[in-house]
Structures are given as structure tokens and as C-alpha cells.
Amino acid sequence: MTHVPDTAVATGPVLTVDDLGVQVGPVHLVQGVGFTIGSGERVGLIGESGSGKSLTALALMGLLPEGLRASGSIRLRGVPDDLLGTGERRLAKVRGRTVSMVFQEPMTALNPVMRVGDQVAEVMLLHGTRNSRAEAAAAAVDLLDRVRLPDPRAMARAFPHQLSGGQRQRVMLAIALANDPALLICDEPTTALDVTVQAQMLDLIGELAAERNTALLFITHDLAVVATVCQRVLVMYGGRVVETGDVYDVFTTPRHRYTEGLIAASDLSVVDERGRLRTIPGAVPNGGEFPDGCLFRTRCPAATTRCERTPEWSGAPGHGFACWHPVGEDR
Ligand SMILES: Nc1ncnc2c1ncn2[C@@H]1O[C@H](COP(=O)(O)OP(=O)(O)OP(=O)(O)O)[C@@H](O)[C@H]1O
Ligand code: SF4
Ligand SMILES: [Mg+2]
Incomplete structure (x- = not known):
């Protein structure tokens, strides 16, 4: 018998995530994350260190570290049950078959003997x-x-x-x-590699995913990588998705102030008036220590008292964001 293709109905998104949360005790490390990935679609997940990218991926794989609890809903096309709430035995049948993951450090994932x-x-x-x-x-x-x-x-x-x-x-x-998964999750798969090897690996992932129509969730710090590999991007901050849209739209006309900052910080040709590279001021607070309202407001140059309330999701259907004073609108 030859390789059995996935017999799932070939319509609708491959992955549908709804109101995903990850908690440790009362602390929300990931909150209200919702998105879909279509068949063969390549989606980037970006954000500074600690923004919740890996926890989101691990929740999707049912591989959260002990002590962390996921809530919400994760549905994969062709899998009848919500992955959250599915027991380990059934999850093990999905993992490596319908969805699989490449981690940053392959030595720890491979069996040395x-x-x-x-x-x-x-x-x-x-x-x-x-x-x-x-x-x-x-x-x-x-x-x-x-x-x-x-x-x-x-x-x-x-x-x-x-x-x-x-x-x-x-x-x-x-x-x-x-096993020809419908969805491949890559978490910083090239960070540990040198630049040339990194570029070859990225080409390979993009090429194989396209050839097999594998949907891709690609996690990286590197915006240039997202621009090369992905069609759509999700921007995370403080465990929440703050902006999403077509890669070109988001990178050329970011609306959320955090995305704007990330893009400015990634552009090495941009220096401030004192000749220093521009970076987003301040650091990501540790889990649970974010301010009320907009989580970015203690670092945001455009913050007002309005930002003390949690921003509502707005924007066009293909390009959404959660910011009270988006880039391009007067305060
Ligand atoms: N096992 C854990 N117990 C408690 N907190 C955790 C645990 N794992 C991660 N966290 C916290 O959850 C937050 C999100 O972590 P996560 O690893 O998802 O970030 P990330 O976006 O992948 O960052 P990086 O780019 O550095 O890989 C961080 O504040 C982190 O300290
Ligand atoms: S909601 Fe306010 S604090 Fe948050 S990013 Fe927008 S302007 Fe800045
Ligand atoms: Mg990570």
C-alpha cells in the first residue's frame, strides 16, 4: 500500500483556534488568541521574546509543560474532536500525523542512540x-x-x-x-544555524510546504524571514494577538503601535537622532506584570488615558488590530 493521503474533507481551514488561553495558576500567559490557517497557507507568528509564541505552538500540539493549563478551542480539519479536552492517547495519533512541529534545537528532539x-x-x-x-x-x-x-x-x-x-x-x-501533515509548525527552526545554512533551510521549508500544500505556522523573531516565507502574519504581544493581516499590508502599513515599533526596531538602517539603532523602549514585562488595558501602554509613545481600557479589535476583514490610536489616525 502506498502512502494514504489525509482523507479529510478538503474545504474550510486546516486549523481553527478560538479564544485560546494558557494559564499558570491565576496568571494568563496567553489569552484570547484566535486565528485560522487555510489549506496550504503560510502564516508567520512574530513578537518579542516572551510574547507567548512558543506556548501557543505547544498548546496546539498538546505539549504544554506541566503546570500550564490551556483553555478555548483548537480544531484541526479531519479531526472530529476539539484538541483541547482530547485525551493523550488520541492526541498522540494526531501529533506527527495531521500536525507536526520542528523545534529550534534538534539535538534535544532526536534520540541520540x-x-x-x-x-x-x-x-x-x-x-x-x-x-x-x-x-x-x-x-x-x-x-x-x-x-x-x-x-x-x-x-x-x-x-x-x-x-x-x-x-x-x-x-x-x-x-x-x-506522514504528510496538513499543518507544520516551525518554532524558530533556523535560529541556531549560521546565516547561509539558515537561508537554505528556509528555502527548503517553503519549497516542501508549497509542493505538498502543507499549511505552515512559522514562528520567528525575524521579520525578514516572515516576509520571505509567509503570506499572512500574526503579531503577538503579552500573550495576545495584537495585529494580523497580509504580510505586505502589515509590514508596509502597520496599524498597531507595537507592530510599528517591531518593524522600526528590525530595520537596521534606521537610527534615531543620536545615531543609535532604534529599538522599542523598555522590555517585555514578565508574565502577569502587564498593565491593565492595553498591555503595551507602558512602552507605547502614543498611549493616552483611553489605553487604560482593553482595546477593541478593529480594522478591515483582512487586516485587523487592537489599538485605540492606530498608526495613521490622529489622537
Ligand atoms: N513553564 C512555564 N511556567 C511559567 N511561565 C512560563 C513557562 N513557559 C513560559 N512561560 C512564560 O510565558 C511567557 C511566554 O513564553 P513563550 O515561551 O511562549 O515566549 P516566546 O514568545 O516563545 O519567546 P521566545 O521568542 O523567547 O521564544 C513568558 O513570559 C515566559 O516566561
Ligand atoms: S492601545 Fe494605546 S497603548 Fe496600546 S498600542 Fe494603541 S495607542 Fe499604544
Ligand atoms: Mg519561543
Whole structure:
């Protein structure tokens, strides 16, 4: 039997997240996050360190660290139950099959004492997308070739420590794509790699996702990466989505003051009047220490007393934001 394609109805979003929250005790680390990802759509998730990007991804995978609790709703096309509230046994069938994830540090995700080829084959056998060990082993070599590892047969026999960081990340991508998931989540997949290897990896992810019509949720600090890889972007701050829209729209005409700041800070050609690189003033407060109202107001140059109330979501259908005094509107 050949690889069974996902038999899900090919309509509607691949992923629908509604009012997602992540809490530790009474502290909300992620709150009110809602978005959809269409079939084959590539969506970037950006925001400073601590904005809740990884927790959002881990909640989607049902892999939150112990002590953290998720609320809201997460639906994947073709999976009848809401992922939140689905038991671990059923989640394990979805993870690596319908949705899979590539993490920043591949060494911790790979088994150090198992050959690379066996690790790729195992995920196929686990989900029953290949019938026999021999079939899975052959498919693994094929996948290692598709992620452009040199001499894939020899690679399949290697152990993770014999590979470079970039090669290990390619193996992780092969594992993530092994069962042709409808959705691939990448959390800073290239941050630990050097610049050239990073660019090759990004090309590869974009190319394989497009080839297989895999939807992508791509987490990064790097706005240039989002502009290269993604069609749509979600901007997070303080565990909330503060702006979303088409990448070009959001990057050329940001409406939320935080997005404006992020873009200014990422542009290395922009210096302030004293010749210093512009960055967003202040730092992201630790979880739970955000002000009331707009979470960004202690750092925002446009804040007024109105910002003491939580901003309502506004904007056009394709480009929304939560800001009382958006860029381009007089206060
Ligand atoms: N296990 C945990 N227990 C308590 N707080 C946590 C835990 N994991 C993360 N946090 C807090 O939740 C917030 C969001 O963390 P998260 O890892 O999602 O940020 P991030 O946007 O991925 O940042 P980075 O860009 O640095 O990866 C941070 O304030 C972080 O300190
Ligand atoms: S709501 Fe107010 S504080 Fe928040 S980003 Fe907009 S202007 Fe700034
Ligand atoms: Mg993170």
C-alpha cells in the first residue's frame, strides 16, 4: 500500500483556534488568541521574546509543560474532536500525523542512540502510513533525499551526533513531514544555524510546504524571514494577538503601535537622532506584570488615558488590530 493521503474533507481551514488561553495558576500567559490557517497557507507568528509564541505552538500540539493549563478551542480539519479536552492517547495519533512541529534545537528532539533513518521510519510505522519496516526504511531514505541531505543512504545509518546542526535540522524536517501533515509548525527552526545554512533551510521549508500544500505556522523573531516565507502574519504581544493581516499590508502599513515599533526596531538602517539603532523602549514585562488595558501602554509613545481600557479589535476583514490610536489616525 502506498502512502494514504489525509482523507479529510478538503474545504474550510486546516486549523481553527478560538479564544485560546494558557494559564499558570491565576496568571494568563496567553489569552484570547484566535486565528485560522487555510489549506496550504503560510502564516508567520512574530513578537518579542516572551510574547507567548512558543506556548501557543505547544498548546496546539498538546505539549504544554506541566503546570500550564490551556483553555478555548483548537480544531484541526479531519479531526472530529476539539484538541483541547482530547485525551493523550488520541492526541498522540494526531501529533506527527495531521500536525507536526520542528523545534529550534534538534539535538534535544532526536534520540541520540537511534540511527537517523530508523527515527524517520519509526514515525511512519507509528501512524501506520507505511505497512512494513522495509517500506518505511525505503521511504525514510527518500525523505532524507528530499530534505537534500547528501548521500541519504549513508545518512540513514548515521547517529544524530555524527551530523552537523544544519543536517540534524533537516532530519527533524524529514520526521515532521514523514506522514504528510496538513499543518507544520516551525518554532524558530533556523535560529541556531549560521546565516547561509539558515537561508537554505528556509528555502527548503517553503519549497516542501508549497509542493505538498502543507499549511505552515512559522514562528520567528525575524521579520525578514516572515516576509520571505509567509503570506499572512500574526503579531503577538503579552500573550495576545495584537495585529494580523497580509504580510505586505502589515509590514508596509502597520496599524498597531507595537507592530510599528517591531518593524522600526528590525530595520537596521534606521537610527534615531543620536545615531543609535532604534529599538522599542523598555522590555517585555514578565508574565502577569502587564498593565491593565492595553498591555503595551507602558512602552507605547502614543498611549493616552483611553489605553487604560482593553482595546477593541478593529480594522478591515483582512487586516485587523487592537489599538485605540492606530498608526495613521490622529489622537
Ligand atoms: N513553564 C512555564 N511556567 C511559567 N511561565 C512560563 C513557562 N513557559 C513560559 N512561560 C512564560 O510565558 C511567557 C511566554 O513564553 P513563550 O515561551 O511562549 O515566549 P516566546 O514568545 O516563545 O519567546 P521566545 O521568542 O523567547 O521564544 C513568558 O513570559 C515566559 O516566561
Ligand atoms: S492601545 Fe494605546 S497603548 Fe496600546 S498600542 Fe494603541 S495607542 Fe499604544
Ligand atoms: Mg519561543
